[in-house]
Amino acid sequence: MSADTITRMFGGAWLGPAVMLLACAAGGANAQDLLIRNATVHTAGARGSLDNTDVLVRGGIIQAVGPALAAPAGMTVVEADGRPLTPALFGGITEIGIEEVSGESSTVDSTLKLGEQPLRPEFDVTLAYNPASVLVPVARVEGIGFTALGAHTGGGFVAGQGGVVRLDGSADPIGPRALYLRLGSAAAELTGQSRAAQWMLLQQMVDEARGRVGADSPHALLTPAGRRTLSDYLAGNGRIIVEVDRASDIRQLLRWAAREKVKVAIAGGAEAWQLAAELAQAHVPVFVDGLGNLPGTFDQIGATLENAARLHRAGVEVSFAQSGDASHNARKVRQLAGNAVAHGLPWADALAGLTRVPAQAMGVGERIGSIEPGKLADLVLWEGDPLDVAHYAEQVWLGGRAMPMRSRQTELRDRYLRRTASP
């Protein structure tokens, strides 16, 4: 840990005085070594929540989780004083780093609008990811350590690919890509004004990708690259994330996924609870909007705040994704989880929905999403309950490295906090 980081971590008023640096050798301490002592560790893993527990990190990897661990000489030690320690949170399906100002198209790279041949599954938004985006620290200081970059439906109902990025400033995604598509009324205008055509077009794309339509067919929907991409997903590599709300559409999706043997997940899923048993049986995770209870469209007539709880009770793996301003306000994802708890989802499962479940659903569960030896030390120490908006993240570590708890917003805040009169 550099002296500068320590100053920023411990010199600022935003950090509670109870976090104390006990030992840090003048030289030799690795920036990615750390002992967090006496935390309430919510592992989001098999061991559940552990009181009075230490977490030892070496080289950015969690080494041990247990009581009274010894700190090797010179290691940075953080006293948690019983406060909650969680895995760094999932920020939802967002456009962090692929959009800067939503209303300014010159800053937005999440959406492909090609007039001719709009169906381009090979489109990959991770290539546009900008780790220097101001959105990255804004989300990170709130305890968010990773997000699923999502391609956004523009020219076609198949939006393209995204992937998981960790918000540590690294340039590249980790894990496999995911393919995004949208079904139902929200995509009908892209499919000839009927949701029925979505299955027609999807079937033809599958036929092309499986080689059942000649590459030189004048009716081809996909480019050669698109066929290759889609065939990867049809072979079970990577998950297809489907934004869909109406129960009848979800039923069709489950049939299609079973027939084509593809891994799918649902995003939104306002009426998913009506098919909870089927979703559980098919092992389809659902990213729910935990605040959605209005029939914003006719696809969402069955929307309820109990969606997450009902899905969970049936055995569905539940995570969270926002409608609305998911990227700039990714931090609101904690509020979704907390409200799901208020409406019946067990607390531990709500936390899992922000950590282990999305990591596994996106194919990166071996590396992140829980506090277990061997996992990356992506950790957050909280001032209080992480699922309650009444509390905040005190310190975030990614890969064992203490992240500066600063963002463009804290800079603005501090400028005007100090100012006593408006000029």
Add this chain to the structure above:
Amino acid sequence: MHQLLRAGIGLALLSLASAPATGASRFIQDPYPSTYQPRGGEAVLIHNGTVLTGTGERLDDADVLLRDGKVVEVGRSLQAGADVRRVDARGRWVTPGLIDVHSHLGVYPSPGVGAHSDGNEMTAPVTANVWAEHSVWPQDPGFAEALAGGVTSMQVLPGSANLVGGRGVTLKNVPATTYQAMKFPGAPWGVKMACGENPKRVYGGKGTAPGTRMGNVAGYRAAFIDASEYIARNTAKPAKRKRWFSGDGDDSAGDSGGKRDLKLDTLAGVIQGDIRVHIHCYRADEMSTMLDLADEFGFKVAAFHHGVEAYKLADRLAADGVCAALWADWWGFKMEAFDGIQENIALVDRPANSCAIVHSDSPEGIQRLNQEAAKVIAAARRADMPTITPEHAITWMTANAARALGIEQQTGTLEPGKNADVVVWNGNPFSSYALADEVFIDGFRYYDRTGPAGKPISDFRLGQEVR
């Protein structure tokens, strides 16, 4: 200055009346009057709760007595007769009913189909002639969900496409077949204005004015110049000042302005201080411009809405007695929202005589104004600002909101004589886990989370309820 005083003082007096008094300016006559009738209900003693009065006070283990639709008494160990129903609030918190100063419920209802898009009259940049109430669909299922979030009153506004979008209306959040039956008796109208990107994008995009921010300001000024002239033409002049060349001399009853102009009626009502000005305005510099505009034409700004940069102008807003109705955390969705910070409300709240308000502009947000405030309290604590107490934060969505809407004589606090608009929460309301248990409007319990009465079900939901 005269107009400023009139706006500041006159409105408070006006708001006491149940309808515009006889002799009220013709600009604010109401052919669509409120038909709201309080349902009354039994006397209720909410006892042994943690009471946030909305006046900045917190009373622990305290009681609130409601009778005849009014708050009768607030204090410890209140005595009440056997006829009074008792609500045990041990472990629960009691607050005034929440008030959202910025809602589009009813005018942009759920489901959001094309036929329901009634919030923006995007056909001209100044549509002060339109009234949001004429677009309100009382069957919007969002009303009941807002009620479940503790919201008892709200201002429904036109959208922000226009420089002047039209009149807003303050409603009581009661289930009704007509909007008149929701219309808050005696509440003054608001007018919705908008700064910045929206008007210039909507009209500039069509190749018509305004296409720039300077075009926006020219548009407001032209409209208020017309309104000033309209007032002059419609004001009965003392006989000694009559001139033979007075053009409108033959008009009836001293109203010499000729044919009524609905657009100018609204703007004249603004200048005369009878219609309250609510301005959608994000940037601090534009708020300053609008304050100068208000001075130029002699009106007062009741509140800036959305103001993500209000924190940069907090002292001026407080000094001028202008409220700022804000989100806790929305930012970045457009350029004028790029400087949003989570401490905005806390910084606006900081100066003496400030008027910070939590607002929603959202059918989701209106259900959780309490949680928005909770975020602000946490952000302020993180920034090492002085502790914001629950009894203070509750004023952001009760007393301050009532003040901005001109209904502070009727609601917004738990004081004897006020309307019995009350929420009983399942705990501290400033939490993700907080839920309203019971919500009273004028003493009638319209929402009961765990009881058989439940919440109102709109006609739209019938036959497709979520069970």
